[in-house]
Amino acid sequence: MSDAAASSFLRLTYREACKQALRQALIEDPRVFLMGEDIGRYGGCYAVTKGMLEEFGEARIRDTPLAESAIVGAGIGAAIVGMRPIVEVMTCNFSLLALDQIVNNAATIPHMSGGQFAVPLVIRMATGGGRRVAAQHSHSLEGWFAHIPGLRILTPATIEDARFMLLGALRDPNPVLIFEHVMLYNVEENLDPGVCAVDIDHAKIRRAGRDVSLIAYGGGLPKALAAASLLNKEGIEAEVLDLRVLRPLDTAAILETVSRTRRCVIVDEGWRSGSISAEIGMRIAEGAFFELDAPLRRVCGREVPMPYAAHLEDACLPQPEGIAAAARELVAPS
Amino acid sequence: MIDYRMPALGADMEAGTLVEWLIHPGDKVKSGSIIAVVETQKGAIEIEVFAEGTIAEIVVPVGQRVPVGSVLARIDDGGSSPPVSAAQPEIATPIAQTAEATGKRFAPLVPPPLTVGATGTRPKVTPVARRRAAALGFDLLHVTGSGVEGSIRLADVERGAQRRAEPTRHVAGYDAAAMRAAITAAMSRSKREIPHYYLSETIELGRALAWLEASNAARAPQDRLLPAALLLKASALAVRKTPRLNGVFLDGEFKPGDGVHIGWAVSLRGGGLIAPAIREADKKSLSEIMSALRDIVERARKGGLRSSELGSATITVTSLGDRGAEAVAAIIHPPQVAIIGFGRIVTRPWVVEDKIEARPVVAATLAGDHRVTDGHIGGLLLANIRDLLQEPDNL
């Protein structure tokens, strides 16, 4: 890279940012190793780990059988004895096969052992729909996992967060689940060379606004930003809050933005019933009820098993037009 | 809880428009506190409350015209007594039927009480709009909401409150037509219903005016007395001695006043007449009466008369002043039972010890309600006034 380019922003894809994060972790800490299906020879289902087997070897980039429960269980065991495993569950859809390990072991062992055992385990999972892989392969379960005490749930939506949240997760002595939305891998952004770490505690305002708060995370963030652009053309200034962390939720940031704009649309790809959007809405009702100037609204995935046909799948997912319409109806009801 | 109702600010008043609230829910008030301004045919009048407590809710919003007797606000007096009227004890009963304002439920929380809309359904109000309305003392009744599902939202409250604040305090400017209509109603009624008798007495004022001149020479301009003060005080003292001329005729019988409250007729520049009361005039000193005269004349002309001053007079005195005619046969202001008149002080020939001298004299007249008194009582009153004016030191 030329000097001029080096001093300017680094531009890379979300996929590349994930890979660089993993590389940095492997380089800096010998206790770190990767486990997952097709991560080594195949280079990763989403090509995140392409070339890393060659770089780091079989001991540290470990291809596993098709056995999520065993993979996660092994990761838990490795973490307990002092390693820093990064387990890849190909998508959150398959994490259901490891649910008992995640919920009943990883999340509880520190508590049940009275603190004798820590589980510094990081699990990376792809999540979300949009790739036309239909009902069993398009879930957004990060909200489900956010229900479980003992887990930290991260949803990096920007290249910067994809690049640096992993390192923060590795420093957490407790299990951390990182959800990477499948539609973000190809997104390209500039990376600020001045940033070399991010927190894994707080939400961030990605776009300041005044008339309505769009609260989003993960794959929903670019859609919320697109909706804000649409609204801007109509003179409605939407504020976009990127949650970044679903557990623990940054309630203070949520209340702060809604208390200012007094209107809120929550964007959540998961099905609305019992979702993280329901939790966020309730926290707003609990903490900012008297600041509200309009009912709370959310744009969620349609409550159906994900269709296979492209146009049907698109209709089931939150879209910028739908988000903008919901916001518009709050600001300027027809 | 006390109901504060629209007072009758004149026997002929049927309705009034609430033009300004001077308090907000939560404010403490005591007896005599001025809490609102009401527009009547007699101009903008400040109305007082005669109870002690905390304003619980404002029932009638600014701009609304309501019949006399309508509940304007509720005051929490800390007692569990059934709602009583906290308006001044009225001598004049309203002609109109008492009409309740739209019923409202009082919610114990800080946000203002729920308003029941015309259809009986609760209007939707966003939490922050409700909060702001409470803080502004702004009534949500009749507000159109522009929010989701027709809800009243913050902008609606702020816009509405600003609009209602804009009608500025009604300070000056009587509506001449309304004033004329009020006078028409009152005077017509008087002529229709009250059998008047008339008496007159010419009163020599030499001693009184000499005393006045001497007294004024020693006073600074703002403390100087006008002859009107002497006439008023003499009238008040005389009226005290003939209580049957001091009060009102209501429901077929005479009700004596609880004190001598002289209604002083003030003519308004540009036409019109109003007679605010100087309460307990018989107990006031001449200086106090002079101050009261200056004060009510100013407020009658510029605005700021209070409800306790209208409708509480027990007898009226109309003094034509130095630019008026020599004598006046006045018309009683219902429901009072008498009216005293004074003409212009003129210099006339007067018999003093069988000789004729030029003396200042004034024609004092009395019109009395024959249902209540006869000429004899009226004559006593005029005689008392005459005698009192001969002893100005004692006024």
Place this chain on the structure above:
Amino acid sequence: MNQDEIKALLFELIGDIAPEADPSSLSQEEDMRTALDLDSMDFNNLIIAIHERTGRNIPEADYNKLFTLKGALAYLSTASGEIKS
């Protein structure tokens, strides 16, 4: 104060007492009480206002000197005490 200033002050004070009157229409010699329909209360208030504004205490005996504009200007511009403006 000179004559013009006194006149301006008088017109201002009369304006307060009788807002709809037009003191500039007064001729020098006419009785302003008749012309502007000022009664004894109004005149009393004028005396008080002059006292408050100029410090000049006009005794009752001198009132009749101020009934005309000419008389008022003449009276108020004679120095029987400094006129504070």
